[in-house]
Every structure is written in C-alpha cells, then in structure tokens.
Amino acid sequence: MKxxxxxxxxxxxxxxxxxxxxxxxxxxxxxxxxxxxNGAGKTSVMEAVNICLYGAxxxxxxxxxxRKELAKGNAYASFELVIETEELEEIQVKRTWTAGTVDSPKPKDLEEKLVVIKDGKRVSVQNKDMWQDYINAMIPKSITQFFFFDGEKIQEIAADDHSEVRLKSSLEAALGIQxxxxxxxxVLHLKQDERKNFVEISDEDIDFKESELKREKAKLSKKQQQKDEVQSELNQFKTEYEDAKSRFLAAFNAEPESADETKQRERKKIQLASKKGQLDNQIKSIIDKHLPWALAGKLFEPLKEQIDKERSALASKAISSQAIQLAQDIVSAVDKPEPIYSSPLNGDQRKELEKRVLSVLKEEQSDSTNTFLNMSDRDIAKVLNKMEEIEQSEILSLKDFLSERNEMDQELNLLDGASLGSSSDTEKQLFDELQQQMESCQNQIGRLTVKLQNLSxxxxxxxxxxxDIELELGKLYDKHNMSKEKVDFIKECDAIANLLNTFTIRLRKNKIHILQEKTFEMYKLLSSKSGLIKDLEIDEKTYEIMxxxxxxxxxxxxxxSAGEKEIxxxxxxxxxxxxxxxxxxxIIDTPLSRLDSIHRDNIVNNYFPNAAGQVIILSTDTEIDNNYFKTLETHLxxxxxxxxxxxxxxxTFKEGYFWS
Incomplete structure (x- = not known):
C-alpha cells in the first residue's frame, strides 16, 4: 500500500x-x-493523515x-488522502467539517462529512460506520503509532525499562494476536448466550406438564356439565314464565306488568302519597290561619267604602267649624302681599266677599253622611292592614288546592286498582297469583343467567x-430434542475457545520470536555499540524486554545511553x-533531533532505505542536511x-528540498 x-x-x-x-x-x-x-507545518502533515483516515x-x-478564515466566519476544514492498495485499486478518502452559514459558529455546529471514491467512482457513504470499519481494516488505527511516529514517540518507548508493557494492547494488535x-x-460470549437460553429438558418435566394438561381437561369437562345443567334449569324457568304470561293475557286481555313496571307504579304511588300529605298540611295551615277572617270577605268592599265616607264627613265638619276664619283668611289673601285688583277692596266689598266665600264653604259641607263606625285613625289602619293581609294570603287558592287533592285521590285509586277495574275478588286473587309467579320466574331467570355467564x-x-399448556408441551417436546444439540454446541464452543487460546499462545510465541530477531537485527545495524548487547528476550505474557x-x-x-535508547x-x-x-x-517526523552523528549516520544509511516500501520523512535542514540529502538522493x-x-x-508546499 502507498x-x-x-x-x-x-x-x-x-x-x-x-x-x-x-x-x-x-x-x-x-x-x-x-x-x-520548525513551525512550518511538518507535524500538521502527519496529523492530517490520521484525521483523514480516522476522523477527530x-x-x-x-x-x-x-484563524484568518475562522475570523471571516468560514468554519470549514478539509482533508483528502489518495491511497493505492496492494491490488492496485485507487481509493480516495475525503473528510470535511463545516458549520454552514451559522453566525458566530461554535464547535458543536461543525458537521462531519465522509466521501469515499474507489477507482474514480463515488461510493455511497450513508453508513459512515461501515466505511470507517473498512478503513480500519485496511489501516488498523491501533497500530498506526508504529508506522506514523515522531521523535516524541521514539522517546516514549525509550523512556524507561517497562514502557513496552504499557503498549501491550498495541503490540498485540501489531502482531495480529488481538x-x-x-x-x-x-466464541465464549456465544457460549454464554447459549447458556442463558438453555434449559435441559428431562422426561419428568414432560410427564409433569402432561399431568397438568390432563387435570385441566377434567376440570373443563366438569365445568361444561355444570353449564349444561344451569342452561337446562334456565330454560325451564323461561318456559314457566311464558306459560304464566299466556294465562295472564287470556284472563285479563292485557300484557302483564314487568317487574320494572311494577316497581315504577309503586314508586309513583309513594311519590303521589307524599305530595298529597304535603298538600294536606298546606290546606290545614291556611284554614287555621285565615279561614275565620276569610268568611267575612264579602263585607270588605262595603266596609272600605263606609270608612272612606266617614273620613270625608269628619274632614267636612272640621272645615265647617273653621269656615268663618277660613273665609276671612281667603279675603285677606286677596290683598296680601299685594292686591290682585287695580285698587284694594273697601270695607263693604270685603264683607260681601267673605259672605260669598262662607256660603261656598258651608254649601260644600251640606251633604249629610250616616256615621256608625266612629273609629279612630289607628283602628282604621289596623282594619285595613288585616283586610290586605287576608286578601294577599293563599286563602283564595284554597279551592284550587282542594281540587288538586281530589285529582291525586283519583290517580291513587287508579294506581291501586285500575288494572282490574271492577273485577271480582276471584279475579283479583288470580291476578296476584299470576303476577307473583311471573315475578318469581323473572328472579330465577336473572340469577341463573348470571351464573351461566360466570360458568361460560x-x-x-x-x-x-x-x-397454553399444549403450546408449552409442544415447546418442551422441541426443547427435549434440542437439548442434546445445545450441549454439543456448548462443548464445541469450549473446544474452539481452547483451540484459539492454544493457537494464540503459539502465535504469540512465534511472533515474539520474529519480533526479537527483527528488532535485534536492526539494532545491530544502527547501534554504535552493537557488540555491547549480545541478545534480547521479550516476555511472552507481559512483553517486557530483557x-x-x-x-x-x-x-x-x-x-x-540516551542515543542507544532511541536507536x-x-x-x-x-x-x-x-x-x-x-x-x-x-511516516517519520523529526527522527534525528536527539541523536549524535554516529547514530544519525546509521539511521540514514541503514534504517531509512529499508524501513518500508514507502517512507515519508519530515525533517528540518539540520536533521537531513546537505550531506545526508546526498546520501539519500539515490533512494528518493x-x-x-x-x-x-x-x-x-x-x-505553502513547493517541489524540491532545501538544496535541490
């Protein structure tokens, strides 16, 4: 791979x-x-490779x-790596982060995007984890530290006597043991999963479940028999009810009352009787309170008229007794405060006017009234108040109340015997018997219906x-047949696990032996004191190097020495x-910074040309200087x-090294 x-x-x-x-x-x-x-970005190059492959x-x-682009609001970063595989396939991995058009972007706004292009064709990366697994299988992340390293990694391994022990998991991965x-x-996990779901089934388990099924079927047979008996009894009561109903219809030419109708009739009778009792109490209260006075109700209007006449007569007498003084006051009022005529009245005129006014006053009181009540104003007020109280009381509604009471009596009589009318005592007795028989049948029908529902x-x-038992029994039959297979599978898991453990031990031993030889082989080429160390051993369990x-x-x-440690x-x-x-x-970043000239010579001459099929060296001008550059030029x-x-x-990146 390159x-x-x-x-x-x-x-x-x-x-x-x-x-x-x-x-x-x-x-x-x-x-x-x-x-x-220093500071030009060498370390960034190696970081970019790791970020592109594994993300961050x-x-x-x-x-x-x-930071310049970030200040502009451009929260974006991109890495792209083109790889050539052993099969000469070209794989392009591009990983980007962007916050889009978010104002004042923050780290959480960054969204990662992965694109994989294989031989010029873009591959769907909807499942990023799947392609990440593909990359990890191609270039395992756990061992890249042994292929992409810098001077610090070298110093870490060289730091103390037991640094390699801390790298055990990484060493296992590099050796293919992990x-x-x-x-x-x-395999052991599969075994544990099988054990969780594995229950060994015996013949006794099946016998127990079959016995349980037999008991439930016997119980079912008994319950079905009880259900049939209740159904038969229920049908018998229904037949009796229909017979009684037919006899009732033939005898009285009417449908019998149902239990609900009978209850409703009784409830109505109770309500009417209660209402009648309340009305009786109301009538009694009215009679006790107002009836004696109400008997004189026809005299109220003449009495009021006589009271008005006697009041008027008394007023006239009062005016007559004061007539002379009133006449004089009236005549005096003609001139005072100012005369109402063009000139004041003389003495004769005033006397004539007084005479005429007096004549009018006496004429107004000439009507004679027969007074026999002769009541004071207080007594008159009492009488009028009492008459008003009687007139406003419920005494005038007494007739309506009595009429309503009669209607209630008639309705109660209808409820008590309307269904039989004027039937004879024999018919009433038959009515009660049939009604009682039907009510009894209805009660039994209700009770048996509930019992039948419960049994159902x-x-x-x-x-x-x-x-459920039959299903469980079927599963038991299946599990009984599978138990042996489960046991065999668990034994196979144990055998495979033991075989893998044995293989791991042998593989580790073989790999560690190769690692010892390869490490010592390179050490002898690089060390300035190659004769100082005769041999090295790596512990097969702890990886500690002796x-x-x-x-x-x-x-x-x-x-x-420090140099020998790094070598x-x-x-x-x-x-x-x-x-x-x-x-x-x-990829090696600044590997020679702490080495002396002899060790540097050995690294340049013996390690770099033989390190791998492709070696990328990141160096300053003082590490790979002009002389070392000339030494490596044939390998570049x-x-x-x-x-x-x-x-x-x-x-920026430019073709050519410092001196080329």
Missing part, C-alpha cells in the same frame, strides 16, 4: 488547499522527503481551523389455559512493522519543502 496524494485545506497554517503528491518510485527508491523549518472530535477540529483473542472472546367465563379461561550483555548478564534499558526504540518499531506483515507506508522518489510566511501566517 499514499499517492494528500490535500489539506484550512487547517492550522494551511489556509488554502495544499496538495502534496507522492510519485511512484522506481526500484530502490522508496523515500519521499519533506523539509520544513469537533472541539479539536474547531480549535485548529485557520483479533485471535477477540475471536476467542466472541370459567370454561373459556380453562380452554385458554389448556391451549537485554543481555556480551557476558550473558541481564542489563536494564535504563543502563543504555533501540527505532529498532523495535521496525521490528513491529516487519512482524505485522502489513505493507503500510511509514521525490522531495518537497514546506515554506511558512511569517507575514501572511501561511504555509
């Missing part, structure tokens, strides 16, 4: 689309050299979007229970790449340079 092209856009200092092409190499030319000063979190992408272990765990429900429940000196004594990695780490990485048998490109498939403009804060 990388053919990498495009970065709007990530860190790569503001505009920047494409790095990796040309096909002829025999012996496997190295592509990318130069760049929104917060991470948003943090490293080119998948075998996962397969073994999956019980029969239905038992029938459903029998169906180094032995030329005398066979165990020595710790911490006893090596040992590079050797281990190369050994893992070789042991994994994955033909992946190797191409070279380029990352140039960073401080003024524009922009990284």
């Amino acid at each position: 990388f053919r092209k990498l495009t970065i856009e709007n990530y860190k200092s790569f503001q505009f689309p920047t494409t790095i092409s990796f040309p096909d190499s002829s025999a012996g030319k496997s190295i592509f050299l990318i130069g760049g000063m 979190k929104q917060d991470f992408i948003f943090k490293y979007i080119n 998948y075998i272990s996962r397969l073994s765990n999956d 429900e019980e029969v239905l429940n038992i029938e459903n229970r029998i169906k 180094i032995r000196d030329r005398n066979g004594h165990e020595m710790k990695k911490s006893g090596l 040992f780490a590079v050797s281990l990485l190369w050994g893992l790449a070789q042991t994994s048998q994955l033909n992946l490109p190797i 498939s191409g070279a380029g340079k990352l140039e960073f403009s401080q003024m524009k804060e922009l990284t």
Whole structure:
C-alpha cells in the first residue's frame, strides 16, 4: 500500500488547499522527503493523515481551523488522502467539517462529512460506520503509532525499562494476536448466550406438564356439565314464565306488568302519597290561619267604602267649624302681599266677599253622611292592614288546592286498582297469583343467567389455559430434542475457545520470536555499540524486554545511553512493522533531533532505505542536511519543502528540498 496524494485545506497554517503528491518510485527508491523549518507545518502533515483516515472530535477540529478564515466566519476544514492498495485499486478518502452559514459558529455546529471514491467512482457513504470499519481494516488505527511516529514517540518507548508493557494492547494488535483473542472472546460470549437460553429438558418435566394438561381437561369437562345443567334449569324457568304470561293475557286481555313496571307504579304511588300529605298540611295551615277572617270577605268592599265616607264627613265638619276664619283668611289673601285688583277692596266689598266665600264653604259641607263606625285613625289602619293581609294570603287558592287533592285521590285509586277495574275478588286473587309467579320466574331467570355467564367465563379461561399448556408441551417436546444439540454446541464452543487460546499462545510465541530477531537485527545495524548487547528476550505474557550483555548478564534499558535508547526504540518499531506483515507506508517526523552523528549516520544509511516500501520523512535542514540529502538522493522518489510566511501566517508546499 502507498499514499499517492494528500490535500489539506484550512487547517492550522494551511489556509488554502495544499496538495502534496507522492510519485511512484522506481526500484530502490522508496523515500519521499519533506523539509520544513520548525513551525512550518511538518507535524500538521502527519496529523492530517490520521484525521483523514480516522476522523477527530469537533472541539479539536474547531480549535485548529485557520484563524484568518475562522475570523471571516468560514468554519470549514478539509482533508483528502489518495491511497493505492496492494491490488492496485485507487481509493480516495475525503473528510470535511463545516458549520454552514451559522453566525458566530461554535464547535458543536461543525458537521462531519465522509466521501469515499474507489477507482474514480463515488461510493455511497450513508453508513459512515461501515466505511470507517473498512478503513480500519485496511489501516488498523491501533497500530498506526508504529508506522506514523515522531521523535516524541521514539522517546516514549525509550523512556524507561517497562514502557513496552504499557503498549501491550498495541503490540498485540501489531502482531495480529488481538483479533485471535477477540475471536476467542466472541466464541465464549456465544457460549454464554447459549447458556442463558438453555434449559435441559428431562422426561419428568414432560410427564409433569402432561399431568397438568390432563387435570385441566377434567376440570373443563366438569365445568361444561355444570353449564349444561344451569342452561337446562334456565330454560325451564323461561318456559314457566311464558306459560304464566299466556294465562295472564287470556284472563285479563292485557300484557302483564314487568317487574320494572311494577316497581315504577309503586314508586309513583309513594311519590303521589307524599305530595298529597304535603298538600294536606298546606290546606290545614291556611284554614287555621285565615279561614275565620276569610268568611267575612264579602263585607270588605262595603266596609272600605263606609270608612272612606266617614273620613270625608269628619274632614267636612272640621272645615265647617273653621269656615268663618277660613273665609276671612281667603279675603285677606286677596290683598296680601299685594292686591290682585287695580285698587284694594273697601270695607263693604270685603264683607260681601267673605259672605260669598262662607256660603261656598258651608254649601260644600251640606251633604249629610250616616256615621256608625266612629273609629279612630289607628283602628282604621289596623282594619285595613288585616283586610290586605287576608286578601294577599293563599286563602283564595284554597279551592284550587282542594281540587288538586281530589285529582291525586283519583290517580291513587287508579294506581291501586285500575288494572282490574271492577273485577271480582276471584279475579283479583288470580291476578296476584299470576303476577307473583311471573315475578318469581323473572328472579330465577336473572340469577341463573348470571351464573351461566360466570360458568361460560370459567370454561373459556380453562380452554385458554389448556391451549397454553399444549403450546408449552409442544415447546418442551422441541426443547427435549434440542437439548442434546445445545450441549454439543456448548462443548464445541469450549473446544474452539481452547483451540484459539492454544493457537494464540503459539502465535504469540512465534511472533515474539520474529519480533526479537527483527528488532535485534536492526539494532545491530544502527547501534554504535552493537557488540555491547549480545541478545534480547521479550516476555511472552507481559512483553517486557530483557537485554543481555556480551557476558550473558541481564542489563536494564535504563543502563543504555540516551542515543542507544532511541536507536533501540527505532529498532523495535521496525521490528513491529516487519512482524505485522502489513505493507503500510511509514511516516517519520523529526527522527534525528536527539541523536549524535554516529547514530544519525546509521539511521540514514541503514534504517531509512529499508524501513518500508514507502517512507515519508519530515525533517528540518539540520536533521537531513546537505550531506545526508546526498546520501539519500539515490533512494528518493521525490522531495518537497514546506515554506511558512511569517507575514501572511501561511504555509505553502513547493517541489524540491532545501538544496535541490
């Protein structure tokens, strides 16, 4: 597998689309050299490969979007990697993040999009997880740290005596053991799932269920017999009721009352009797309170007239007794306060006027009235109030109340004996007997109907229970036949798991042996003190590396110099790449920064040309300098340079290394 092209856009200092092409190499030319000063974007290139292949979190992408473009509101980043597979297929993976047209975008606004193009044809990526699995199978993420690494990764492995133990899971993945272990765990998981659903069925279980079915069928037979008996009894009472009803219709030429009609008639009688009692109390109250006075009701109008006449007579007498004084006052009023004539009246005129006024006053009172009541004003007021109270009372409605009471009596009489009219005592006795017989039949019919319904429900429940038992029994028969198959399957799972475990142990032992040889082989080529270490061993369980000196004594990695540690780490990485048998490109970022000249020479001469089928080196001008460049020139498939403009804060890529 080889990388053919990498495009970065709007990530860190790569503001505009920047494409790095990796040309096909002829025999012996496997190295592509990318130069760049510190801060020019070398690390970004290796990050871009990982991001394009495996994605990244929104917060991470948003943090490293080119800040100039982000300031413009362009929350966008794009990565594209073109890969050539072992089968010479071209796969283009493009992964982008964009916030669209959102104002003031935030990390959560970024939406990831994955596009895969295979041999020039776009492949549907509706199921992103499926294509991510495809990429992971092609370039496993768990082992890329052994193919895409920088000086820091080398230092991490070289850091202490037990750093490789912390990398156990990654080492297992690189050696191909992780998948075998996962397969073994999956087989055991299948076994556990089978155990959860597995119940071994015995003959006793089937016998018990068959006995239960037999009991339920016997219970069903008994309930059905009870149901038939109740149905027969119910039919008998229905026949008796119809016979009594026919006799009633023949005897009285009318339909008999139903129980509900009889209850309704009795209820109406009670209501009428109650209403009649209330009316009787109302009539009695009116009689007690107003009847004695109401007997004199015809005298009320003449009495009122006499009272009015006697009042008028008394007023006339009062005027007559004051007639002379009134006449004088009236004449005086003619001149006072001012005369109403052109000149005041003289004495004779005043006397004549008084005489005439007096004559008028006496004439008004000449009508004589026969007074015999001779009541005071107080007594008159009492009499008038009493008459008004009687007139406004309910005494005048007494006749209507009595008429209503008679109607109630008639209605009660109709309810008591209207159905028989003037029948004889014999007919009334027959009426009561037939009515009682029909009522008794109706009560029995109601009781038996309820009992029949309950029995029907019980029969239905038992029938459903029998169906359930028959279904369970069928399943037991099937499980009884399957039990042996289940046992065999579980045994096979155990056998497969044991076989895989045995295979894993042997595979690990074989892989670790190869890893030991490959690592030591490269170490001898790279070390300036290759004679110092005679052999190395890797523990088959913990992956802890034991180094032995030329005398066979165990020595710790911490006893090596800093340069030797890093050389040992590079050797281990190369050994893992070789042991994994994955033909992946190797990307190395600034690998020589901490090495002395001898170790650098060995790395340049022995490691870089042999590291992999495609090696991409990211270096400063002081690591791969002019001399090293000339040394590697025969192995170079191409070279380029990352140039960073401080003024524009922009990284661009140009063909050719620092001196080419």
